[in-house]
Amino acid sequence: MDTAKLLAARYRAAEDRPYLASALYALTVVPSSRVRTMGVDRHWRVYVSPEFVTATPVVELAGVWVHEVAHLLRDHHGRAGRLPAADQRDHLRVNIAQDCEINDDLLQDGLALPEGRMEPGRFGLPAGGLFEGYLPAIPATPHAPDCGSGAHGTPAPWERGEDEGPARVGPVEAEALRRTTAQAMREHRRGRGRLPAGWQRWAEELLEPTVDWRQVLAGAVREAAAWAGGAVDYTYRRPSRRTPALRGVVLPSLRRPLPRVAIVVDTSGSMGEDDLAAALGEVTGVLREVGVRGNRVAVLACDADVQAVTRVTGADQVTLAGGGGTNMVVGIEAALALPDRPNIVVVLTDGWTPWPAETPSCRLIAALIGADAPEPPAWVESVRVGSA
Structure with a gap:
């Protein structure tokens, strides 16, 4: 695998959006020819196809890095676990809805993403929603993306076991990373930095200390x-x-x-x-x-x-x-x-x-x-x- 190209893309993503740097560098890379593009498990391991890295420009790879870490920051696998059992079994539809929640923010932020990406407009849905609201309108399809258990919660065939290497991020560390990232986003906005509405909502909801x-x-x-x-x-x-x-x-x-x-x-x-x-x-x-x-x-x-x-x-x-x-x-x-x-x-x-x-x-x-x-x-x- 062209590791230098892959890591250059992560560096670019972290440099352009420094508030995501801690989360991006917490991901552990696992090369795998079984994954089609890139995917994450709930332990913050990112599985990467060598062929995908070779075929994809650095600017788009940077967008995919941000996309995958967004699944983990937004706790998509935890939220998917609260869906009705029938929806949980249809995890590829869940993944499409989650991609819609993420990609409208990424595109608004000017990130380049590969062709074939899932967006709310593709299904006649408004931008700015949560995946739980998008899910009922997503049709079943056998050709859906699979971003792994870090997204929809169902382990993919290419994922390693919980106790297998390499290093993994536990639930407590993951929550600390979410709070660190949300705080960095708040500081970014205070410095008059630009932040998509979806990220703003996520950060403020996570950091709000008291709620009626x-x-x-x-x-x-x-x-x-x-x-x-x-x-x-x-x-x-x-x-x-x-x-x-x-x-x-x-x-x-x-x-x-x-x-x-x-x-x-x-x-x-x-x-x-x-x-x-x-x-x-x-x-x-x-x-x-x-x-x-x-x-x-x-x-x-x-x-x-x-x-x-x-x-x-x-x-x-x-x-x-x-x-x-x-x-x-x-x-x-x-x-x-x-x-x-x-x-x-x-x-x-x-x-x-x-x-x-x-x-x-x-x-x-x-x-x-x-x-x-x-x-x-x-x-x-x-x-x-x-x-x-």
């Missing part, structure tokens, strides 16, 4: 509702307006259904009723704002078993029955077994509960009540509910 839990919870529910509402499909119940122009042919129209939501409320003896009522009020308020109301919201009161199931339009209609042990798995399973299966399940709990063994086929958000609430599994989106 109500805003975080509202954002999580809105994002989940937008994700679930993106499931557009064709229907013949309302024919397309173009149908009269085609004699004897009925065209379907597009239908974007509103998501259904289930709220599982932990009513075990360890939960405070005032905190529960406040958090539940916030969730139902957010749902009304995004247009989800009426019989689209089911509330399940659950301790070690489901004690009550109600469909509500406001928190004041909920009966918080219970007071025994704690097992939110029962509540989640009961929610998914409802006749109108929910797209989103929000669990209000103090965290002292078992969780499902694997990602359910829905968007799952845990609103953790109390400063000492333990973390749920990594694939569960979590918001810490406090008194702010």
Whole structure:
């Protein structure tokens, strides 16, 4: 492999964008003829095709370096692990959506990228979005890019094992690199440097020391509702307006259904009723704002078993029955077994509960009540509910 050319490209990327230097130089190079271009694993090892290096100009190689490190800085593999199981299995579609999230920023920043790159406009999507929002509109394709487990979370055939060489970056070091990079981006902006909007948003969200839990919870529910509402499909119940122009042919129209939501409320003896009522009020308020109301919201009161199931339009209609042990798995399973299966399940709990063994086929958000609430599994989106 032309190592000098590859490292010259990394040097160029770091010189042009010094705020990325620490992250770029943390990547360990692994030559591999099995990878098509370049890819990363979750241990910050970058796998590089010698043929790709030979065929690609230095200026484009520099762009690919930035692209691959962006997957790791934005914790794409961690975020992919919180997707529903069906989406996780379709990891190449996830990779396309992630590339769209990254490449619009890189192109806005003037970086050169190889032909065939994935961009939001290629799928009729607006720039500046997150990959979770792009994913529903990405079609399945057998010819998608594969940037490795550092992007979509699924180990690629060309990746080495966790305990194999060369050196790897652990989770604590990775988080330190993210914070160092975000701080460097903030300093770059203070010096009147130019920074794409996506990087600005990422850096500020990472460095913001205190956030009102109500805003975080509202954002999580809105994002989940937008994700679930993106499931557009064709229907013949309302024919397309173009149908009269085609004699004897009925065209379907597009239908974007509103998501259904289930709220599982932990009513075990360890939960405070005032905190529960406040958090539940916030969730139902957010749902009304995004247009989800009426019989689209089911509330399940659950301790070690489901004690009550109600469909509500406001928190004041909920009966918080219970007071025994704690097992939110029962509540989640009961929610998914409802006749109108929910797209989103929000669990209000103090965290002292078992969780499902694997990602359910829905968007799952845990609103953790109390400063000492333990973390749920990594694939569960979590918001810490406090008194702010």
